[in-house]
Amino acid sequence: MISIGGEMRPEENNLDDWNQLFCHDLPSDPVPEIGTVLVTGASGYIGGRLVPELLARGYRVRIMVRSYLPEYEKQFPGCEVAVADAMKEKTLDAALEGVTAAYYLIHSLLLGPEKFARADREAASNFRRAAERQNVSRIIYLGGLGDVAARLSPHLRSRIEVAEELRSGEVEVTILRAAVIIGSGSASYEIIKNLVMKVPVFVLPRGARSRCQPISIRDVIKYLVGVLEVDKTSGRTFDIGGDEVMTYLEMLRKTASVLQKKRFFIQFQIFNISIYSYFVSLLTPVPGPITRCLLEGIKNDVVCREDSIKSYLDFPAIEFEEAILRALSREEQDRVRTRWSNAYPPSHELAMKLDELENEPEYSARYGISSEKSSEHLFRSLCRVGGAEGWFHNNWLWRIRGAIDRIFMGVGTSRGRRESASLGPHDVIDFWRVEKLERNSKMLLRAEMKLPGMAWLDFNIDDRGDTRRLTITAWYHTTSFFGKIYWYFFYPFHHFIFKGLIEQIEKRS
Numbered sequence: 001m002i003s004i005g006g007e008m009r010p011e012e013n014n015l016d017d018w019n020q021l022f023c024h025d026l027p028s029d030p031v032p033e034i035g036t037v038l039v040t041g042a043s044g045y046i047g048g049r050l051v052p053e054l055l056a057r058g059y060r061v062r063i064m065v066r067s068y069l070p071e072y073e074k075q076f077p078g079c080e081v082a083v084a085d086a087m088k089e090k091t092l093d094a095a096l097e098g099v100t101a102a103y104y105l106i107h108s109l110l111l112g113p114e115k116f117a118r119a120d121r122e123a124a125s126n127f128r129r130a131a132e133r134q135n136v137s138r139i140i141y142l143g144g145l146g147d148v149a150a151r152l153s154p155h156l157r158s159r160i161e162v163a164e165e166l167r168s169g170e171v172e173v174t175i176l177r178a179a180v181i182i183g184s185g186s187a188s189y190e191i192i193k194n195l196v197m198k199v200p201v202f203v204l205p206r207g208a209r210s211r212c213q214p215i216s217i218r219d220v221i222k223y224l225v226g227v228l229e230v231d232k233t234s235g236r237t238f239d240i241g242g243d244e245v246m247t248y249l250e251m252l253r254k255t256a257s258v259l260q261k262k263r264f265f266i267q268f269q270i271f272n273i274s275i276y277s278y279f280v281s282l283l284t285p286v287p288g289p290i291t292r293c294l295l296e297g298i299k300n301d302v303v304c305r306e307d308s309i310k311s312y313l314d315f316p317a318i319e320f321e322e323a324i325l326r327a328l329s330r331e332e333q334d335r336v337r338t339r340w341s342n343a344y345p346p347s348h349e350l351a352m353k354l355d356e357l358e359n360e361p362e363y364s365a366r367y368g369i370s371s372e373k374s375s376e377h378l379f380r381s382l383c384r385v386g387g388a389e390g391w392f393h394n395n396w397l398w399r400i401r402g403a404i405d406r407i408f409m410g411v412g413t414s415r416g417r418r419e420s421a422s423l424g425p426h427d428v429i430d431f432w433r434v435e436k437l438e439r440n441s442k443m444l445l446r447a448e449m450k451l452p453g454m455a456w457l458d459f460n461i462d463d464r465g466d467t468r469r470l471t472i473t474a475w476y477h478t479t480s481f482f483g484k485i486y487w488y489f490f491y492p493f494h495h496f497i498f499k500g501l502i503e504q505i506e507k508r509s
């Protein structure tokens with residue numbers, strides 16, 4: 001991560017610094033002598049929080065990611081990075097070579113309702129076979145709660161299928177089953193919070209009377225680390241949850257009370273959950289496909305059927321309201337370490353990078369100004385664009401573009417950003433994603449909104465001795481007729497938007 005705020009962030013400093021580690025009071029003792037521990041899904045929400053805990057407890061950690069970034073070594077100092085894709089079985093052997101225990105935190109929810117279950121099954125099956133070949137001693141998987149005998153939603157069913165797939169091999173598998181995870185950056189938390197914040201009267205499906213046993217992210221991480229340290233948990237399945245069982249309706253009411261909002265909830269028979277989740281997703285930063293997968297599950301009870309994990313790892317659970325308060329406080333402090341948006345959307349890893357194009361994109365528009373301010377100040381200022389601070393100038397135009405994108409099932413601008421004061425490659429900024437970040441000289445953003453082509457925003461700071469040249473270039477590549485019309489239609493707005501933006505970046509630096 002590159003820190004752009006005045007303060008140092010632990011990624012650059014020391015893992016203990018941030019007071020973000022969760023496992024200080026874990027009853028188990030670290031066993032770093034067990035050998036290499038692999039964490040898959042390290043770029044995701046759970047994996048990104050687990051790795052620092054393992055490193056802080058002295059484990060030799062290897063992370064498995066689909067695309068390598070040098071920043072991982074700064075984010076997770078001392079860990080090895082293996083590049084592998086669980087959909088390509090052959091790539092897994094090198095990642096698993098010499099590994100004693102592997103965390104399986106791979107999830108393809110972003111592929112959307114039609115595709116994720118098949119992808120998750122295939123990935124798990126490839127991983128199981130590769131783990132057998134490489135004589136891995138154990139796999140630890142975090143899946144979902146749900147009664148197998150019930151008519152589970154596709155998402156919950158898929159979590160169970162993955163567990164069964166992993167367990168069907170020779171490697172001992174520990175399965176932790178959790179319901180809704182509450183913590184800053186979690187998709188479920190952001191959906192709940194945004195609905196409560198934005199809608200005074202909210203229509204809920206009747207399924208909202210189902211029971212759920214939410215758990216805080218802290219406790220999930222503690223269980224994940226704890227089972228690694230307690231050998232007797234090998235080959236076992238455990239339900240994990242907080243102490244409270246409540247309906248989804250109660251969760252919303254409790255959140256409203258924490259946020260001190262007077263809210264009314266009406267329950268209604270919802271016949272088409274995909275249309276309902278589409279409208280819900282317009283009110284939250286979470287994209288439609290994820291919202292739908294999660295909402296489909298609210299008809300199912302997701303409650304712990306047993307609590308045998310307590311006999312190995314007994315610690316006081318964080319209450320629901322406290323978990324919400326902690327998440328809000330993290331957001332207020334601008335210290336959200338990982339977020340659901342960390343994982344790429346499906347097209348992301350396939351997305352063409354600007355420097356991978358054979359030729360420079362045929363359409364571009366460039367705006368620049370000279371400044372006497374230092375590159376460092378200019379860079380800090382430009383890295384603050386988007387999210388809660390907006391786009392500094394003509395913000396309403398960006399918001400309209402974001403709203404149009406949401407209507408067409410795009411990601412929109414409401415995704416915001418993980419933190420306003422720090423930024424790393426692959427981070428989301430509204431409907432952009434950071435493709436390249438070079439301290440004090442460059443920020444390249446790739447468009448993830450719905451477009452009839454590919455687009456980038458390229459910010460550059462050129463140090464010319466006495467002055468600095470700050471430029472912004474909008475790149476656009478298309479081959480379709482409609483794509484060309486799109487470019488020329490928006491061309492006049494570019495002048496309006498980008499000129500003002502670049503002037504504001506300079507002014508605010």
Ligand SMILES: NC(=O)c1ccc[n+]([C@@H]2O[C@H](COP(=O)([O-])OP(=O)(O)OC[C@H]3O[C@@H](n4cnc5c(N)ncnc54)[C@H](OP(=O)(O)O)[C@@H]3O)[C@@H](O)[C@H]2O)c1
Pocket residue numbers: 040041042043044045046047065066067084085086087104105106107108109123142143144159178179180181186187188339340342343344349
């Ligand atoms: N978050 C929750 O609220 C919650 C609740 C209960 C259970 N869980 C369980 O916890 C686990 C992790 O969830 P999460 O929220 O951390 O998910 P996430 O943020 O969506 O991350 C998923 C991870 O899987 C990786 N991945 C996807 N496809 C891959 C592939 N083919 N090869 C290699 N890596 C791949 C992604 O890497 P890329 O960055 O390369 O895409 C990403 O790091 C899941 O099993 C989930 O069911 C989560």
